[in-house]
Amino acid sequence: MTLDATLAQIDADQPAALERLLALLRIPSISTDPAFASHCDLAADWLVADLGSIGVSAQKHTTPGHPMVVGHVEGPADGSGPHVLFYGHYDVQPVDPLTLWDRDPFDPEVQQTPNGPVIRGRGAADDKGQLMTFVEACRAWKAVHGEMPCRITFFFEGEEESGSPSLVPFMKENADLLRADVALICDTGLFESRVPSIITQLRGLLGEEIHLTGPDKDLHSGMYGGAAMNPIRVLTRILGNLHDDQGRIQVPDFYDGVPELTPEVAAQWEGLDFDHATFLGDVGLASPAGEQDRNALEMIWSRPTAEINGIIGGYTGDGFKTVLPSKASAKVSFRLVGQQDPHAIRENFRAWVKAQVPADVDVSFAPHGASPASQMSTAHPAFEACRGALGVEWGFDAAFTGCGGSIPVAGYFQSILGLESMLVGWGKDDDQIHSPNEKYDLESFHKGIRSWARILDAIR
């Protein structure tokens, strides 16, 4: 049997594949809201049944949160090919504000747009549509070949959008169930909506919350203004020092463990011909705001950041109030790269803040997560095989790229299962994931399924 036969089967089965995806999208599996717990359960059941329909022996595993779905299927009888672990998540983001949606987020449909047809609905791109591209590729392969291309373990999570509280315990307790040769994760996108990319480096994330207290109550700025220290003044002073004029982060030893790009990666990124004017222009900006001696792609993929995600203090309603507030606070996060140690940076950041807080002001901190960056080894032959396969389908050479975000599961596969992850996906920049009117291009869905068939053919 040839790959072409599988691709033809995929094309022929498109209408049915779409119906299956729409059925899954109709289940409002919002993981963060307890009111939708039964729907998460339903989505897991749906997946167990759907995997069963292509000969995968799958089970729903209960956790303290939403269930995990794990399924196994053997490859060719001769045992050839690698054993792959495929990961996706069936839960979705909340949909509020509902008024900004053009239609019921859980009544999905295909809509025609100037850029082609799209599947509109919550979870279409993140991540139900993506995970189904892999399932549909397996279905077509099985239909044509009567067997799977290799041994496959399916692993679907239902808590990705709510911090994955059960993920690490489940992986540790069920490591034997999940062991494989390489992991495939489909929860990312095309580079600039057109170039297939295999993400090989992910930034880590460290979150900190600072609380400052000056006077022990809110004061009248007429009575105390001038003599009493205002915690907003202290907070703005400190955070205003977070970056220097060149955009470098001022926390001591912050850049320890930040690597330079290898010449190979630098050359590949150069070849991507990234257009920062368009990237920033799409959100109303023009100038890359990070370290001024770095290019924009480095800023978002390979350089660490410090970002003030929120700040509040004093009177923030309509009008004016001459209050000299007791408290001010901010949320700050750091995207980490290379060998940066989140715990050391947390300590250094806190010490740096404390050193700038006057004696009259109390400071306290609250931690919000600390995960290091991850870097995939691309030594497994699947990586190069995958690159080749993707170029054929999309008409652009696939690239090993970075990702500014943090996908912790890839790190867990590395640390708990000793598995490298190949992160590929078919999302586009305008998919509006996590936002109203989420969509997934029909092209992403169709060519995504075809891409997986090519990848499976290449790596088996």
Added chain:
Amino acid sequence: MTLDATLAQIDADQPAALERLLALLRIPSISTDPAFASHCDLAADWLVADLGSIGVSAQKHTTPGHPMVVGHVEGPADGSGPHVLFYGHYDVQPVDPLTLWDRDPFDPEVQQTPNGPVIRGRGAADDKGQLMTFVEACRAWKAVHGEMPCRITFFFEGEEESGSPSLVPFMKENADLLRADVALICDTGLFESRVPSIITQLRGLLGEEIHLTGPDKDLHSGMYGGAAMNPIRVLTRILGNLHDDQGRIQVPDFYDGVPELTPEVAAQWEGLDFDHATFLGDVGLASPAGEQDRNALEMIWSRPTAEINGIIGGYTGDGFKTVLPSKASAKVSFRLVGQQDPHAIRENFRAWVKAQVPADVDVSFAPHGASPASQMSTAHPAFEACRGALGVEWGFDAAFTGCGGSIPVAGYFQSILGLESMLVGWGKDDDQIHSPNEKYDLESFHKGIRSWARILDAIR
């Protein structure tokens, strides 16, 4: 008739005077909230009726906002004595957060405390209790003498806590109704809660709101963090530069028109023996935070300030969100002294901010009031007469002091009516005006009434 008879009448009438004040305090006349407009009207009606009960011919005057109450009463038949204009305000601050109140703010009662009995309730000190001290003094005088000590015009405003939008137009249109020889304003306090003080200099106030917009929508800090300019970063940088290390304000030409104290005033203030450790210690602070070459009394009375009254941007709820926000904003106010020009400072501040905003960030401003400082001439004989009278009642020599706050009405009396204002009041530092659990010491109420009787006796 002697002053003693009036004081005795005041003492005897205390229970009834207290009941009248409690009745006024039960009216929730919150001026800033339109939902309470009818209650403001009710408070004005109550005052008209109460003035009527002591022979004052009073009327409610409608305005585009809440009504003004103006009442007139003649003095002795021989026309002796000055014509005084007495000002107070019947509106009160909002009460939120209600959960921090120990009882319903509009169900006032007398409570025993370690420092003596207090009247607890919104408006007890600011300003219903204070304005009633004058009314009660007049009532007692009338009861004893059968006439008032001098010609008196009563002027009660209902918008003081919401920026007094109707005050200037009303005063201009009704200047003839309000004309007098000297104004008495009862909306201030004792110096250090014990020394009677006549405030002769008031700081001005300039309010500004800054709005910064970076990206045209909230962004994901994983995708854009590093490359996209964060408006909170820009805002903290600018506001962190508002003061230098020595506490001096960095807006260009800000100190133009700031006078040094005259030797006479400096000597009087020196004599007040102000204890900054207690003043700051009462609110949990220790070190004067203003210009490091000035003492704390100068910082709050005679030096200008820049205060960040509020700041907000990004995600400020529970937990963490890795948002790179589109917007950030802050409210900043300046207390002004001497000849500082609020309009020039507004322009200089805006230019100074704009110069620090990068090209990618939009800035806009909203003005919130601009009043210059005011300085009373103490040439009118009422000033010295009042000083003498107060010393007897309180056991401390009264002082001409400054006031860090801004009482714009005193400036308007000067500029519109050509009237000097004598600002005296009986509030204490711990009255918690504008805050939950506002109170007014029974001592302030009782001795305040007696003080007005002494003042009226001294100036008639």
